[in-house]
Amino acid sequence: MKSKVFAGIALLGAMTLVATACSSGAGGDSGDGGGGGDETITVGFAQTGSESGWRSANTESMKTAFSEDEGFELIFNAADNDPAAQISAVRDFISRGVDAIVIAPIVEDGWDDVLQEAADAGIPVILEDRTVTASDDLYEAWVGLDFTKEGVMAGEWAAETFGDTxxxxxxxxxxxxxAPANDRAEGFAQAVEGTGIETIDSQTGDFTRDGGKTVMEGFIQKYGIDGIDLLYAHNDDMALGAIEAIEAAGGVPGQDIQIVSIDAVKDGMQALIDGKINYIVECNPLLGDLAAGLVRDVLAGEDVEKTHFVEDQTFTQEQAAEVIDSRAY
Structure with a gap:
């Protein structure tokens, strides 16, 4: 990932956002900030799709932050997790001559050409949520979560829970x-190195509940309930699908197979409270205000830090029960 430099104003807003959970008061001021005064700012936003509860909350946050009331015209595209379609959407934004482009990249690779096209057209690009392998000269800033740290936090719980067993x-x-799949895998592996935890199988569920259910069904058919001690799910939706598969096979999720997941969306948190998930690492989706603030600052000609991280929390069953009613996602 890019250098982990915290921008002062963005960090303060991000920390406030996380501390209050349901607050959206982070990032740049949507009042008198840069970007053309009373002129409407046209922004193209290339979203990954609508694959999960986390993604839906992220989309809603972005649409609210880039609304007409906030001085924006938003051209929204959700690519249904098709990288080629997402790149095509960005090229369409360029041809329309938007003022700025925001991208939540589906995958890390393959962005060099289209980002260069945006740069040649004089259109600044902000990355949101996920990262790319292209040169950081081709985009103005990135705002999102530390996926590697999320993996580390999930792995630390697993290491403490299972140890040398x-x-x-x-x-x-x-x-x-x-990026989240790559980094969460790397972080978890770092944290459990030297423990008794052995990965016997690993497959993609594409961050979807149906995908998680289908893959887990295959794991159970191959190893049986008794042959699996722990499930690490890269997001809550896949964990929730896996829970369905475990229960359908006669197992007790959270007991027969312990589960650690990442996201902390409400359905996942409820499963944690119910004892079906054992531990959740947060991935905060409310990035809209931070992204909108960066767009305004860049268009105003202000220097911005390249990387802006939002802090994540972790939740046990008891902690989830204390906060679930106050959370916005």
Missing amino acids: PTKMVVLEGTTGS
């Missing part, structure tokens, strides 16, 4: 080639 683990990976 021989443990058979299966993994539900996110979309192949995506």
